Amino acid sequence: MPGEFEVIRRFFDRGPARDARLGVGDDCALLAPLDPHAVFAISTDLLLEGRHFFAGADPASLGHKSLAVNLSDLAAMGARPRAFTLAIGLPEIDERWLAAFCEGLFALADRHGCELVGGDTTRGPRTICITVFGEVPESAALRRDGAQPDDDLWVSGVLGAAAFAVRERNAGRALAPDDEASVRLDRPQPRVELGLALRHLARSAIDLSDGLLGDLGHIVERSRVGAEIDWPAVPVDARLQSLGDEERLRLALSGGDDYELLFSAAPENRTAIAAVGARLGLPLARVGRVVCGSAIRVRDARGRALPVEARGFDHFA
Amino acid sequence: MPGEFEVIRRFFDRGPARDARLGVGDDCALLAPLDPHAVFAISTDLLLEGRHFFAGADPASLGHKSLAVNLSDLAAMGARPRAFTLAIGLPEIDERWLAAFCEGLFALADRHGCELVGGDTTRGPRTICITVFGEVPESAALRRDGAQPDDDLWVSGVLGAAAFAVRERNAGRALAPDDEASVRLDRPQPRVELGLALRHLARSAIDLSDGLLGDLGHIVERSRVGAEIDWPAVPVDARLQSLGDEERLRLALSGGDDYELLFSAAPENRTAIAAVGARLGLPLARVGRVVCGSAIRVRDARGRALPVEARGFDHFA
Numbered sequence: 001m002p003g004e005f006e007v008i009r010r011f012f013d014r015g016p017a018r019d020a021r022l023g024v025g026d027d028c029a030l031l032a033p034l035d036p037h038a039v040f041a042i043s044t045d046l047l048l049e050g051r052h053f054f055a056g057a058d059p060a061s062l063g064h065k066s067l068a069v070n071l072s073d074l075a076a077m078g079a080r081p082r083a084f085t086l087a088i089g090l091p092e093i094d095e096r097w098l099a100a101f102c103e104g105l106f107a108l109a110d111r112h113g114c115e116l117v118g119g120d121t122t123r124g125p126r127t128i129c130i131t132v133f134g135e136v137p138e139s140a141a142l143r144r145d146g147a148q149p150d151d152d153l154w155v156s157g158v159l160g161a162a163a164f165a166v167r168e169r170n171a172g173r174a175l176a177p178d179d180e181a182s183v184r185l186d187r188p189q190p191r192v193e194l195g196l197a198l199r200h201l202a203r204s205a206i207d208l209s210d211g212l213l214g215d216l217g218h219i220v221e222r223s224r225v226g227a228e229i230d231w232p233a234v235p236v237d238a239r240l241q242s243l244g245d246e247e248r249l250r251l252a253l254s255g256g257d258d259y260e261l262l263f264s265a266a267p268e269n270r271t272a273i274a275a276v277g278a279r280l281g282l283p284l285a286r287v288g289r290v291v292c293g294s295a296i297r298v299r300d301a302r303g304r305a306l307p308v309e310a311r312g313f314d315h316f317a
Numbered sequence: 318m319p320g321e322f323e324v325i326r327r328f329f330d331r332g333p334a335r336d337a338r339l340g341v342g343d344d345c346a347l348l349a350p351l352d353p354h355a356v357f358a359i360s361t362d363l364l365l366e367g368r369h370f371f372a373g374a375d376p377a378s379l380g381h382k383s384l385a386v387n388l389s390d391l392a393a394m395g396a397r398p399r400a401f402t403l404a405i406g407l408p409e410i411d412e413r414w415l416a417a418f419c420e421g422l423f424a425l426a427d428r429h430g431c432e433l434v435g436g437d438t439t440r441g442p443r444t445i446c447i448t449v450f451g452e453v454p455e456s457a458a459l460r461r462d463g464a465q466p467d468d469d470l471w472v473s474g475v476l477g478a479a480a481f482a483v484r485e486r487n488a489g490r491a492l493a494p495d496d497e498a499s500v501r502l503d504r505p506q507p508r509v510e511l512g513l514a515l516r517h518l519a520r521s522a523i524d525l526s527d528g529l530l531g532d533l534g535h536i537v538e539r540s541r542v543g544a545e546i547d548w549p550a551v552p553v554d555a556r557l558q559s560l561g562d563e564e565r566l567r568l569a570l571s572g573g574d575d576y577e578l579l580f581s582a583a584p585e586n587r588t589a590i591a592a593v594g595a596r597l598g599l600p601l602a603r604v605g606r607v608v609c610g611s612a613i614r615v616r617d618a619r620g621r622a623l624p625v626e627a628r629g630f631d632h633f634a
Contacts, residue, residue, distance in 0.1 A: 021356050025539065026461050027393040027523060028358035028451070039338050040357060041345035042434065044448060046404035048441035076344040087363035087446050117359065124365035129404045129437075129446035131361060134345070144343050206344060222342065 003093075004121050011098050012086065012116060014106070020083050020117045029117035031083055031133060038135035041079035045069050049126035058177065059097045061186040062128070063104030068188045069209065070132035071112055072259045075195035076207035078142040079134030081114035088119065089127035104187075112192055142198060142205035142263065147223035151203055151264035151290040154273065156191055156282055159212060160248075161237040163255020181239060188259035194284075197276040198263060205263035211254035213308060215262055216296055223264075226293035229253070232301045235285045253298065253308060264290050320410075321438050328415050329403065329433060331423070337400050337434045346434035348400055348450060355452035358396035362386050366443040375494065376414045378503040379445070380421030385505045386526065387449035388429055389576045392512035393524035395459040396451030398431035405436065406444035421504075429509055459515060459522035459580065464540035468520055468581035468607040471590065473508050473599055476529060477565075478554040480572020498556060505576035511601075514593040515580060522580035528571035529604075530625060532579055533613055540581075543610035546570075549618045552602045570615065570625060581607050 008024065017023030021030035033040065047066055049055055067084065074081050086105075090098075109116065114132065162185040168175050175182045191207070198205060204223055206215045212234070220227050231249070240248045265273055270286070277284035298306045325341065334340030338347035350357065362383070366372055370379055384401065391398050403422075407415075426433065431449065479502040485492050492499045508524070515522060521540055523532045529551070537544050553569045560568070582590055587603070594601035615623045 021455055022458070022460065027390040028360045028396060030356045030358055030394075030453075030455060030458055032356040032455070036353065039347045039349040040450075041347055042400075042402060042448075042450070043345040044402040044404045044435060044437055044446070046406060046437045046439055046444065046446055048406055048439065048444065051406075051439060051441045073344040077347075079345060083359075085359060085361040085448055087361045087448075089363060089365055089368075089444075118361060120361055120363045122363055122365065122368060124368045125442055127363065127365065127406075127444055127446075129361070129363055129444075129448075131359075131402055131404075131446075131448040133357075133359070136347075138338055138347065138349070141339070141347060143339065 007093055007098065007121055011102050012119060014116065017117065018115055020115055023115065023117045024119070029083065031117060033135045035135060035137065037137050039138045041074055041077045041134040041136050041141065042131065043070055043073035044129065044131040047128040058186065059100035060104035063101040064108050064187045066128045066130050067105055067108050068190050068259065070130050071114065071190035071192055072188070072207040072209065074132055074134035075191045076142060076205045076261055077134065077136060078140055078195045078199045078205070079136040080196060081112045081132065081134045081192060083115045083117040084130050084132040086116060086119040087129040089122050089124035091123065091126060140199035142195065142202050144204055144206055144219050145222040147204040147219050147225050147264040147290045149225055149290050149292045150267065152267055152270065152286050153227060153229070153262065153264050153288040153290060154284055155212065155235065155260055155262050155287050156194055156284055157258070157260040158235040158237045158283065159258050159260065160240045160252040160255050162188070162257035163251040164237060164239050166257065167251065185257055188257070190259060191261045193280055194261055194276070194282060197280065201269050201272055201276070202263040202265045205261055208258040208260045208262055209256060211256045212262060213253045213296060219264065220294065220296055226291040226295045227288060228291055229288040229298045231298050231306060233285060233287045235283060249306065249308060324410055324415065324438055328419050329436060331433065334432065334434065337432055340432065340434045346400065348434060350452045352452060352454065354454050356455045358391055358394045358451040358453050358458065359448065360387055360390035361446065361448040364445040375503065376417035377421035380418040381425050381504045383445045383447050384422055384425050385507050385576065387447050388431065388507035388509055389505070389524040389526070391449060391451035392508045393459060393522045393578055394451065394453060395457055395512045395516045395522070396453040397513060398429045398449065398451045398509060400432045400434040401426070401447050401449040403433060403436040404446040406439050406441035408440065408443060457516035459512065459519050461521055461523055461536050462539035464521040464536050464542050464581040464607045466542055466607050466609045467584065469584055469587065469603050470544060470546065470579065470581050470605040470607060471601055472529065472552065472577055472579050472604050473511055473601055474575070474577040475552040475554045475600065476575050476577065477557045477569040477572050479505070479574035480568040481554060481556050483574065484568065502574055505574070507576060508578045510597055511578055511593070511599060514597065518586050518589055518593070519580040519582045522578055525575040525577045525579055526573060528573045529579060530570045530613060536581065537611065537613055541611070543608045543612045544605060545608055546605040546615045548615050548623060550602060550604045552600060566623065566625060
């Protein structure tokens with residue numbers, strides 16, 4: 001059975017650093033911004049077996065998703081991915097598992113030019129902690145605290161498919177791995193290109209990991225504003241049409257795991273933003289507006305407030 | 318019981334970023350080098366309950382050690398600490414535990430000007446993943462691959478106390494928490510100032526986490542050299558004098574958890590290095606030399622090779 005250093009050499013050390021100044025194999029990695037005027041954007045996520053993924057989860061999808069959720073944070077900041085570290089706990093050295101995990105991980109990493117520069121490998125419960133580094137000119141960073149009253153609120157893609165897949169799995173009706181809803185849940189595509197295109201167009205942004213209302217709550221809180229969502233304008237996955245109104249609303253607005261971007265922008269940028277969506281082949285929907293105050297309201301087609309609870313996923317609730 | 322966001326607010330969000338451009342509370346933290354010619358040094362460590370620390374481990378010591386092992390990696394690179402992220406899994410919200418953990422963590426962080434800029438908090442087995450960021454001018458970075466034949470080999474401090482404490486604990490003879498060996502094990506002092514002082518003096522460096530021989534093995538491998546250690550010159554903790562020769566050798570050279578620095582330097586820098594030790598009040602011992610070849614030999618007072626196995630701690634062995 002290969003040991004720790006052998007695992008690092010065989011699976012995680014992909015040769016000399018390409019873009020970083022120093023990669024895997026020293027006390028630290030060394031990394032410098034490519035653009036001397038940029039700052040580093042940093043995010044970290046911890047994934048635990050039994051909590052964030054099942055014991056038998058497909059390792060290739062897990063490798064993909066572990067990095068995808070972090071790249072999604074960079075996207076929400078308008079940052080260009082550069083590098084990541086991987087700290088991993090493994091119950092044993094399962095070479096097939098590791099090969100598949102690395103396949104999913106590095107396929108996504110390579111697609112976004114994001115290089116593994118260091119990590120830590122240890123025996124223990126299956127645990128994945130990725131920390132990702134991107135770069136962005138400070139003035140272009142898409143923060144949560146920049147929303148202003150009268151900004152439009154936009155979301156990318158369609159919402160609810162991942163939550164639908166979770167609902168089916170929880171009900172013992174697991175979808176096929178290649179079902180589109182499964183793919184949305186297991187292999188989310190971080191909206192990195194969109195984040196880059198929104199620099200200087202959006203005033204605030206966040207990625208949708210905990211559900212639109214919960215994540216909008218963070219923008220509202222940080223920007224000290226309120227928000228109104230036009231429910232009919234929200235792009236809802238077609239599968240949710242078969243559900244009851246309440247369940248559809250819940251999955252689309254509070255379901256989580258969408259990894260789309262929610263952002264606010266001045267109304268004068270509508271045309272430019274629509275052009276970005278067309279260029280990227282990614283639907284961008286104007287779903288509401290920023291208002292004064294501190295409340296989030298969801299309105300139906302006739303302008304009536306719908307009863308929803310604007311609350312993000314709380315890992316300890 | 319407070320939820321996830323409340324935990325972050327109460328324990329981990331210490332107000333606006335001091336030194337970073339953006340801290341806790343957005344999708345990413347933003348960080349720029351203070352010195353525009355510096356690069357970022359990055360390291361990550363994963364600590365799992367039952368593997369790296371006991372279930373009942375003192376939380377303040379755990380907070381300290383979790384960051385200390387990462388700062389030690391920065392020290393070994395000659396990097397100045399800037400910031401860190403903390404991803405933490407907790408089985409429940411235990412406010413006393415969290416307060417003590419944060420006390421140990423932030424006392425050390427503040428001492429080294431290292432700011433918490435982001436993280437992730439989730440329910441699960443107690444898990445701590447810290448990623449740390451320092452900065453260093455690229456030409457001054459102390460890498461593992463810079464050792465050259467005829468370099469002196471140096472170590473800071475004295476070795477073996479932490480390994481002695483582990484040995485006593487494993488034998489059911491736990492030392493008092495304020496026993497010096499316990500303190501060395503539970504609250505190691507990362508040699509950050511030494512690392513900074515060794516810029517341009519040392520040619521290679523590594524921190525001693527896995528034992529002198531194992532960590533020297535990394536320098537030897539990366540630098541494509543061999544090494545000779547003069548056993549009588551190795552600074553060994555006084556407690557180890559009561560042990561048999563073989564056990565003393567084992568704890569001092571392969572014991573691990575010392576978190577001292579091992580470095581190589583040209584002989585012409587001896588006086589300057591001694592002056593650094595005197596200034597910092599930290600013993601620096603010349604314990605051997607770099608040689609051609611690829612082997613590591615340990616010699617006794619009469620120059621005879623001692624039978625030792627030059628092997629680092631392998632988490633999967």
